[in-house]
Amino acid sequence: GAGVSQTPSNKVTEKGKYVELRCDPISGHTALYWYRQSLGQGPEFLIYFQGTGAADDSGLPNDRFFAVRPEGSVSTLKIQRTERGDSAVYLCASSPETGYEAFFGQGTRLTVV
């Protein structure tokens, strides 16, 4: 596709459930980033991939959060045992390489009830 695509656009889940959020980067982009944006705040860095490997996962809040990018393209952010505090918009971005401007997707709005 022309831009970064994130699915689903909205996800409502019950506390304690497991969720997966998907990101399809721009074709050919090797760097991929995940950010989380709480209401009224700027995005906060979670993790970034260069190719298949996680180059920096220092922003993941705890071990309930995990992300993969097995083939160096699509990435999945996985959240176990969701808590109400995980409710936020999860943004994905990609860039041709690290060091270049990143383009953001429209985000997945996660609501934990």
Place this chain on the structure above:
Amino acid sequence: GQQLNQSPQSMFIQEGEDVSMNCTSSSIFNTWLWYKQDPGEGPVLLIALYKAGELTSNGRLTAQFGITRKDSFLNISASIPSDVGIYFCAGSIIQGAQKLVFGQGTRLTINP
């Protein structure tokens, strides 16, 4: 952790007016970026700054990378209704867009 202080938090202006917003940090950043975000959308890059002192324009937008590398400003001239939205500054210690730290945003509202 690192924080960017963005001001003002909100602005209410008349169409045609000029707008100025800024971002400051207690830490040095080597890249400053300015984004605009519309409701339900991801941030869209407006201007990227890579050198201290750099002044860059993009149409009616002008941004500067402060000499101390701890601040940046964004100016919008002759505002129009489509300028409405939330503007974010973002900084990166590493050159380029990698691990970005974002400000809290400036919400711009324009009265026609």
